[in-house]
Amino acid sequence: MSAHDQTTAPELKSWVERANAPDCEFPIQNLPYGIFSTEHSAARVGVAIGDSILDLTVLAEEGLIACPLTVVTQVRLNDFIALGPIVWRKVREQISALLSASNHTLQGNAALREKALIQQAAATMHLPVEIQGYTDFYSSREHATNVGMLFRDPKNALLPNWSEIPIGYNGRASSVIVSGTPVRRPNGQIKLPDQDRPVFSPCRKLDLELETGFIVGIPNALGEPIPIEEAEKHIFGMVLLNDWSARDFQAWEYVPLGPFNAKTFATTISPWIVTMDALEPFRTLQPTQVPLPLAYLQHTGEHAFDIHLEATLKPETAAEATTITQTNFKYMYWTMAQQLTHHTVSGCNTRVGDLMGSGTISGPTPGSLGSLLEMTFNGREPIKLQSGETRSFIEDGDELTLRGWCQGEGYRVGFGLCTGQVLPAHPMK
Numbered sequence: 001m002s003a004h005d006q007t008t009a010p011e012l013k014s015w016v017e018r019a020n021a022p023d024c025e026f027p028i029q030n031l032p033y034g035i036f037s038t039e040h041s042a043a044r045v046g047v048a049i050g051d052s053i054l055d056l057t058v059l060a061e062e063g064l065i066a067c068p069l070t071v072v073t074q075v076r077l078n079d080f081i082a083l084g085p086i087v088w089r090k091v092r093e094q095i096s097a098l099l100s101a102s103n104h105t106l107q108g109n110a111a112l113r114e115k116a117l118i119q120q121a122a123a124t125m126h127l128p129v130e131i132q133g134y135t136d137f138y139s140s141r142e143h144a145t146n147v148g149m150l151f152r153d154p155k156n157a158l159l160p161n162w163s164e165i166p167i168g169y170n171g172r173a174s175s176v177i178v179s180g181t182p183v184r185r186p187n188g189q190i191k192l193p194d195q196d197r198p199v200f201s202p203c204r205k206l207d208l209e210l211e212t213g214f215i216v217g218i219p220n221a222l223g224e225p226i227p228i229e230e231a232e233k234h235i236f237g238m239v240l241l242n243d244w245s246a247r248d249f250q251a252w253e254y255v256p257l258g259p260f261n262a263k264t265f266a267t268t269i270s271p272w273i274v275t276m277d278a279l280e281p282f283r284t285l286q287p288t289q290v291p292l293p294l295a296y297l298q299h300t301g302e303h304a305f306d307i308h309l310e311a312t313l314k315p316e317t318a319a320e321a322t323t324i325t326q327t328n329f330k331y332m333y334w335t336m337a338q339q340l341t342h343h344t345v346s347g348c349n350t351r352v353g354d355l356m357g358s359g360t361i362s363g364p365t366p367g368s369l370g371s372l373l374e375m376t377f378n379g380r381e382p383i384k385l386q387s388g389e390t391r392s393f394i395e396d397g398d399e400l401t402l403r404g405w406c407q408g409e410g411y412r413v414g415f416g417l418c419t420g421q422v423l424p425a426h427p428m429k
Ligand code: CA
Pocket: 136, 137, 209, 211, 243, 357, 359, 360
């Protein structure tokens, strides 16, 4: 996309008043896609604007957007995404024009306007894509170093392969859930240090992982790797992602094949997919990579994105949530392009809607850690909450919420909430 894209011009204003507020996460420059339903309508494709949702079914019925009605009435975005980047671009331009303050097509037609704009407060959001594959990377140098120190050897925290390979594993797509879905504390095996054999128990070290995820927009065929210079074009957009983790299960089970039950019980994503077009103005330089990666992973120019990220924790009985971390996506050592190229270099195919988690995003300072494991040194130093309570790990009833946004000149491009409350474990048999 060109640097002169009119849909991201900072001076652009919408006739949807709320969208012009400097702290609104869904200004006209954003236009993220999601799936919503209301009391009166089945799940369908919508675009967030201000505190409303633009119903694309209404626009398609009126012939105002260049995509078929059968695509925007779907309960997932896969069919829309599969139409490809020329359609993504065209529809974005059409929606931007329809919502801009200078355009009267919708603004000047009260009946149509009322039909097409739904209050977000009156809508239920659904999982935006059918996810056939979920991969989770491990691409924050700070996080990998901190975890290596806690789980293994402080002197050799980062394993030799880490700076050569965007380390990842194949996660569990079936348990990816949309923001707002409660998360059941898992039961599993815990190996206590003073016992020979494990116990079966509810997780005692339940954690969050502050991550982002990207959604594959253009698939690759089996046996056909995606070259590094093409990789970003294959990405439709990004979401916030909480990769809930059971640290006690993880420490016991992860050798030799990596995490299994510790990570498979729930992964929460935010309901709105912020497109790469909307993120383009926030492109920035990634950290310097030493050693220089192997040639197939080398790219020149800027491939990181300046996305402010934070997490809050609210105990069930507390009046307010406590911000427990503030970090930024730009700290990630491996870029999304490198992750996707490495994922497919073997010939592994990806599909429209596949989800790729960034890995926990920890920054370089104490206030920028992406997991409680790191913040509390594996539970040894609990953090203090505003209510006066402390937390080593997540307790039943706690609500964890991720937020993220790119700060523009007078506007911010946000992701909405990625939230979930933890329910007590099922009674054990
Ligand atoms: Ca993770």
